[in-house]
Amino acid sequence: MGPYWMNYFVHVVPICVTDSQVLKCLAKLTYEVQHMRKELLAMKNSLKCACNGSSSPAPELKSTLPLSTEEEMAIMCDEVKEGMAMDALVNTLSVAGGDTLVKVVVNIMRKLMTNDLAKVYSACGRKGKKSLVALPVYKAIESAVRKNIVGATDCDVRAKVSRYLACAMDREGGERKEDVYRQQCLGIYWRCVRSADS
Template structure:
């Protein structure tokens, strides 16, 4: 027969775990309610939706040539502003998710594997692109991420680029190559 202290200890552990999970669920629910309230206030405001009437058929960019063409298009301030507005409306659950969604909308995974932040190892340097400034401006303009800094956006962009090799089955392909070696 199990002694009373063991039962009490197990019950306390269970109670603490349950309380922690409930606290986490309530915190996430608060975030969702706050985001919902912001969305509702945006929709109910008398401001018209921004004009984002651009042709986005070239997005996501698939090759370095497309990236060069996009950089040339971003010289036009009107195009740049419309792209920022378009990307800022993508949304996301939090700042990281919003930036990841923007990056996915702008760069294909194939091009992302050929890019990194500084351009090391012959890759395209994302830090020197105007597209980086557009992503930062769009993330800062996103109504769901009001307390975001440019430094945080850069950190999320770097992480998204770092994870490019693992997306779309890249991790499994590398695992198979290691097994065959």
């Protein structure tokens, strides 16, 4: 008999004969690794809360997520200026998870704000929108991203947040609805022109 790990491997992973069976095995292993990573992250977060050094319960946010109005965002920004509320927001956002930087940012942004509120902001406040980076909430977004993706740089996070906000109009049929409306208007216009000609 070979080493212990070989016996374990042979019993856990069946011997694959075809390419499709190999791909199925790899997909299953990938899923299991991702699931274990999520569990590990959850345990890590709960351990951090338990080892915080205080016997008081973990701080909770007064505001409910996702934020849907600019007034709710202003209240959240005032709340986050306190240290405990910032920690609570970071912990709340960081459990959104994801296995790539893009997925983590998308999940965090979806947890933080509705798509309608995302349409009001851009990363730096361009094109007549408000700047999200200038708000205290943005620091919580960066910290939450870094809890999931350790090597994420400021530029990487800002670029992904910027992209998420820029695409808010396209999500949930934003521009597509406008295109359908334009086509309907053109159809009505051409029907009126045809009826006037006849």
